[in-house]
Amino acid sequence: MRADLNIVDGRIYLDGSLVDCGLSIEGGRIRRIGKEASLPPSDERMSANGLIVLPGLIDVHVHMRDMGLSYKEDYGSGTASAVCGGFTTVLDMPNTMPPTDSPERLVEKIEVARGKILSNVGFHGMMTSDLDALEGMAELGIFSLKIFMDRCDWSEETFERVLVACRDRSLPVTFHAEAGYFMGKGPPQEGGRGIEEFLRAHDPRLEVSAVEKVIDLIRRTGARGHICHISLPESVERLRASRLGGAITCEATPHHLLLSRDRYGDLGNLAITLPPLRSPEEARGLMNHFLKCEIDVVASDHAPHSRDEKLRESVWEVPPGIPGLETTFPLLFTLVANGDLPLPKMMEALSARPAKLFGIKGRGEIKEGFMADLIIVDPRAEYVLDSSAFKSKAKYSPFDGWRVRGRVVKTIVNGEIVMDGGKIVGRPGVGALLRPSR
Ligand code: DOR
Numbered sequence: 410m411r412a413d414l415n416i417v418d419g420r421i422y423l424d425g426s427l428v429d430c431g432l433s434i435e436g437g438r439i440r441r442i443g444k445e446a447s448l449p450p451s452d453e454r455m456s457a458n459g460l461i462v463l464p465g466l467i468d469v470h471v472h473m474r475d476m477g478l479s480y481k482e483d484y485g486s487g488t489a490s491a492v493c494g495g496f497t498t499v500l501d502m503p504n505t506m507p508p509t510d511s512p513e514r515l516v517e518k519i520e521v522a523r524g525k526i527l528s529n530v531g532f533h534g535m536m537t538s539d540l541d542a543l544e545g546m547a548e549l550g551i552f553s554l555k556i557f558m559d560r561c562d563w564s565e566e567t568f569e570r571v572l573v574a575c576r577d578r579s580l581p582v583t584f585h586a587e588a589g590y591f592m593g594k595g596p597p598q599e600g601g602r603g604i605e606e607f608l609r610a611h612d613p614r615l616e617v618s619a620v621e622k623v624i625d626l627i628r629r630t631g632a633r634g635h636i637c638h639i640s641l642p643e644s645v646e647r648l649r650a651s652r653l654g655g656a657i658t659c660e661a662t663p664h665h666l667l668l669s670r671d672r673y674g675d676l677g678n679l680a681i682t683l684p685p686l687r688s689p690e691e692a693r694g695l696m697n698h699f700l701k702c703e704i705d706v707v708a709s710d711h712a713p714h715s716r717d718e719k720l721r722e723s724v725w726e727v728p729p730g731i732p733g734l735e736t737t738f739p740l741l742f743t744l745v746a747n748g749d750l751p752l753p754k755m756m757e758a759l760s761a762r763p764a765k766l767f768g769i770k771g772r773g774e775i776k777e778g779f780m781a782d783l784i785i786v787d788p789r790a791e792y793v794l795d796s797s798a799f800k801s802k803a804k805y806s807p808f809d810g811w812r813v814r815g816r817v818v819k820t821i822v823n824g825e826i827v828m829d830g831g832k833i834v835g836r837p838g839v840g841a842l843l844r845p846s847r
């Protein structure tokens with residue numbers, strides 16, 4: 410065998426530890442892992458110069474927008490943001506314009522993405538009670554059906570019917586778990602327009618009661634559930650108490666783990682997101698659950714908006730969401746570098762586990778036969794986060810000015826170098842359009 414590329418002199422993350430060795434890539438896959446002398450000859454040779462080689466990160470919750478919302482983000486800018494942040498695979502949310510709620514719209518979206526993407530991309534489908542539409546989207550390979558409980562007015566019977574259909578297709582159901590404060594009434598027309606009102610409208614009890622409802626639905630239907638951006642220790646505790654084990658998994662975002670609502674004073678509406686930032690005690694409690702491995706996945710919930718939109722004065726006019734693809738890895742790696750988070754725990758949450766939970770086969774680990782989705786990381790780099798340098802169109806971040814450690818210096822997708830030294834060098838379209846394997 411002759412390889413396309415040999416990467417040598419790396420500290421490669423294999424089965425939970427860093428091993429001094431190299432690897433060979435051929436046809437987009439990792440073919441051999443070992444000391445340089447044991448690798449086949451290759452057309453190209455790259456030295457990792459003693460830096461760390463990790464599996465490419467997988468983000469199961471991003472909003473790539475495009476189409477009617479391409480002024481916020483599109484597949485080109487969004488996947489550029491992903492690969493600069495170390496993500497080689499992203500699963501894209503369906504609340505777009507138009508929403509991805511039928512096979513026709515999914516096909517349309519796939520055609521928009523094809524040819525633009527620098528990372529691998531898979532799609533979630535938007536909640537629909539039309540079982541033919543659901544069937545059609547499942548057939549085309551959505552990774553989950555996303556239910557926005559804050560905007561869903563289904564009866565118990567409809568919930569049950571849809572979840573049973575998902576169960577029968579082995580299709581996971583992802584939940585935005587906030588009971589619907591605005592349901593059917595829209596944002597309040599009268600009263601205050603400040604952060605206090607916003608936080609009151611998104612009371613923690615709305616999340617806890619939605620989590621209770623998910624537990625009940627999953628218990629009754631036997632579907633597989635995944636709770637997006639869980640923000641309260643109490644929610645995690647309810648999940649654990651349910652004893653449903655792997656039938657309901659959950660994810661947390663870096664902003665819910667690392668920020669709290671007392672930062673709204675200086676960050677202002679830029680930090681408006683849903684669920685909102687919680688109290689400092691709740692954020693600490695959430696972090697403790699993460700450190701105890703009681704949260705399965707870290708996802709960015711990359712939710713880009715334009716600066717103008719985020720600078721509006723009334724909280725009811727500011728779209729919620731924070732871009733996170735370019736901050737998630739350095740924020741977490743800083744915890745690793747400071748000795749607060751073991752590297753295997755970080756990699757489990759950002760790569761191996763998301764792949765397993767959503768059926769992203771042959772990715773998420775460095776193994777012979779797996780796809781060559783890799784990042785090279787300089788663990789000693791120290792720098793300050795600066796959203797003005799984001800590849801995302803959304804150039805704002807509540808983490809601006811944070812000093813972090815660990816820089817992604819190269820990103821490889823399907824065996825091709827797509828980002829080198831912060832520059833995009835990949836050819837648009839190099840990312841694969843993914844389907845789950847179940
Ligand atoms: O903060 C959020 N932004 N929460 C959501 O549920 C939607 C998302 C978005 O699409 O911007």
Ligand code: ZN
Pocket residue numbers: 470472502710712
């Ligand atoms: Zn989201």
